[in-house]
Structure formats: structure tokens, C-alpha cells
Amino acid sequence: MADNPTKGLADVVAASTALSDIDGKAGRLSYRGYDIHDLAGRTTFEEAAHLLQRGRLPTAEQLADYRAELAAGRTLGALVEADIAEIAGRQEPMEALRTLVSLAGADDPDKADNASDANLRKAARLTAQQGVLVARYHAARSGGAVPEPDPELGIAANFLLQITGRTPSQREIEIFDACLVLHADHTMNASTFAARVCAATLSDMHSAIVAAIGTLKGPLHGGANEQVMRTLESIDRGRVAEAVRAKLAAGEKIMGFGHRVYKTEDPRATHLRKMSAELGESTGDDTFYRMSKEMEEVVFTEKRLYPNVDFYAATVYHYLGIPTDLFTPVFSVSRMSGWTAHVIEQHADNRLIRPDSEYIGERDQKWIPIDER
Numbered sequence: 001m002a003d004n005p006t007k008g009l010a011d012v013v014a015a016s017t018a019l020s021d022i023d024g025k026a027g028r029l030s031y032r033g034y035d036i037h038d039l040a041g042r043t044t045f046e047e048a049a050h051l052l053q054r055g056r057l058p059t060a061e062q063l064a065d066y067r068a069e070l071a072a073g074r075t076l077g078a079l080v081e082a083d084i085a086e087i088a089g090r091q092e093p094m095e096a097l098r099t100l101v102s103l104a105g106a107d108d109p110d111k112a113d114n115a116s117d118a119n120l121r122k123a124a125r126l127t128a129q130q131g132v133l134v135a136r137y138h139a140a141r142s143g144g145a146v147p148e149p150d151p152e153l154g155i156a157a158n159f160l161l162q163i164t165g166r167t168p169s170q171r172e173i174e175i176f177d178a179c180l181v182l183h184a185d186h187t188m189n190a191s192t193f194a195a196r197v198c199a200a201t202l203s204d205m206h207s208a209i210v211a212a213i214g215t216l217k218g219p220l221h222g223g224a225n226e227q228v229m230r231t232l233e234s235i236d237r238g239r240v241a242e243a244v245r246a247k248l249a250a251g252e253k254i255m256g257f258g259h260r261v262y263k264t265e266d267p268r269a270t271h272l273r274k275m276s277a278e279l280g281e282s283t284g285d286d287t288f289y290r291m292s293k294e295m296e297e298v299v300f301t302e303k304r305l306y307p308n309v310d311f312y313a314a315t316v317y318h319y320l321g322i323p324t325d326l327f328t329p330v331f332s333v334s335r336m337s338g339w340t341a342h343v344i345e346q347h348a349d350n351r352l353i354r355p356d357s358e359y360i361g362e363r364d365q366k367w368i369p370i371d372e373r
């Protein structure tokens, strides 16, 4: 039987959204009508999150209020505090985040309230807490202390401070802030779709985010950034082309390449490639950047595939001193802003999401009693 033409829901429009838009042929991405090239490097993550969750780029006053709300919202609840050390000892980072966000839901003062004002408050708290959860998880498993967040710093700077234990340079903050902006939203990607399916049953925001985190974790989606770094680390630096060709010949996918929607360069990769080059040079060892460039050339020659957002994000995070198994959690720190905005949008104009399936199993089977099977 021929493959279902909508297998994987390719090209199926599953929701209407005013949050982000992609032109896959031209390689363009915009958030609420603002081209990503105009936002990255000029807009802080907090401004982008405000744009997505609250519908507009904030004025200075609105931004100050939003930042104050985020700062107040990053305090973790009693259940999370009580269990984080135990969870850090027993679960991998994305599994732990899934558990911790679920616990945060029990601690949240708005809990299962789906009203729009409650959803806005929960969206801000979830966005404020995600980076803190990653940092606290990392400290708990490594037995170290987490520096207190600096109230003068934003989410990007505080995250780097809390993960690396040192005050990041201004340029590192700018680069990481731009990374968070670049990852914030991306139409109906798998994790956002999962969040919307959950929200569309009129389940609550924390439940939808738990579904999204579990979905982002997989290596065909957000989990690819960690796999990119593992691939680079496993390849002999003088034999990149040979290693890539061997993987392709063995039928393996090369992590960080290909995309369901982009048929040309992912516009986010354009920024991340430049950041990787800059950070590689400034750290004095750009080997992984140069290996990445070579991989890009070989994959394009062999398969005509372009790097996606996860490819150069890997070396950027590596150069920023972020442990490799926290790369996908970093993605969730940013995408939390988009996921929560999608839940708000879904609840505001809801209809149950329930697609159909094509039945390919046996029919008209005759039932046989158990002792005769």
C-alpha cells in the first residue's frame, strides 16, 4: 500500500495562529509580523516573550513591569524545592524538567484555572522558572551551589551565571539572549502541536507544557542539538568528510540537518553559524566550528540538506560553557515563551483537536475462545 500522503501530517494545517509564520521556500521566519532578522541581536528575550504572550513589543514601562513579574515568578514552589535533589539524582535532564514542571503546576497559585488572566500569569511564571529549574537541577546533580540570580540581569545572563558559576561577558550575554530569541517560537512544530492538542481538551497550561517538554526531548526535534555535539565529539577532526559519508552510507541521519518546512537555509542557522564562528575564535580553539562547516559542506554535497536551528546551536552552547546534556533543556528555556503563548491562543478560541486515522489492520476477524487460540 502506498504511504499515506499526509503521513506525519506534512502540510496539514492543524491550527490558526497569529504568533509566528514561516516561508519555507524563502527561508523566512517572523514573530507576530516581525522578521526574525530584525529581532535577533536587537530585542531581548524578555521583549520577544512579551511580544508572543502579550501581543506586542513592550514599551519601556511595560517591559519593566514584565521583568518585575518574571523576577517575582522565578521563585520555586515548596513541592519542587522538596523534590529537586531526588529527581536530579534519578532522571536525565529533560525527564527531570518534565517532572519538575508537573510539580510546579501543583505549586502554582493559578493551578488549573484556564481563564485568560490566569493563563498570562502562568505563562510568565513558567517562562521565569524554566532556566532556574535547569540551573538548580544541574547544581543538585553535581553537588554544587547555585549563585543567586542577579536582579539587575535578565533571563539570558542569569542563566549563564547560574550554569557556569561565573559572570558572563557582555558579548556572551548578547549572544545567548539572541539564541533565546531565535528559539522562542516556530509555528506548528511537534512540541507546540503537542501542547495545543493537550490544551484543546481544556486541560491546563502546566499539563500542556509537560506534553511539550516530553515531545521536544526526542532527537528528531529539540534533542538533535545534543546529538550534534555528540557527533562532533565522536568524529576524528581530520576525517570529517569520511565520517559523514560513512554515516550516510549506513543509512544514518546526520543530526542537525533537514527540516520539514525549510527547503532552503533555516534563517536561525544563519545567525547561529556566525555566533559559533565568533565564539570559536574568541575561545582560541575553533576546531568544532571548523568541523561543523566541513560537515555542512559534505551534507549539502551528498544530500542537498541544509543545517537546521539545532546544528550551530550546539557549538554556540558548547563555547558558552553549557554542558552538552543541557542543550535541549536550554531550548526549552526559550520555547517556553512560545508554548505558553500557543496555549493562551488555543484556549482563547478552542476546538478539540482530533484528526482521523487511516485503518490498515485486519477486518472481519472471527472471535475464538482463549483455549482454542
Ligand SMILES: CC(=O)SCCNC(=O)CCNC(=O)[C@H](O)C(C)(C)COP(=O)(O)OP(=O)(O)OC[C@H]1O[C@@H](n2cnc3c(N)ncnc32)[C@H](O)[C@@H]1OP(=O)(O)O
Pocket: 008, 189, 219, 220, 221, 222, 224, 252, 253, 254, 255, 256, 257, 258, 259, 260, 261, 303, 305, 308, 309, 310
Ligand atoms: C528544532 C527542530 O526540531 S529542527 C529538526 C531537528 N532534527 C534533526 O536535526 C534530526 C535530523 N533530521 C531529520 O530527521 C529530518 O530532516 C526531520 C525530522 C527534521 C524532518 O523530517 P521529515 O520532513 O519527515 O523528512 P524525512 O525524515 O522523511 O526525510 C526526507 C528524506 O531526507 C532524508 N533526510 C532528512 N533529514 C536527513 C538527515 N538529517 N540526514 C540524512 N538524511 C536525511 C531522509 O532519509 C529521507 O530520505 P529518503 O526520502 O531517501 O527516505
Ligand SMILES: O=C([O-])CC(=O)C(=O)O
Pocket: 185, 186, 187, 188, 189, 190, 260, 261, 308, 309
Ligand atoms: O518547526 C519544526 O518542525 C522544528 C523546528 O525547527 C522548531 O521547533 O524550532
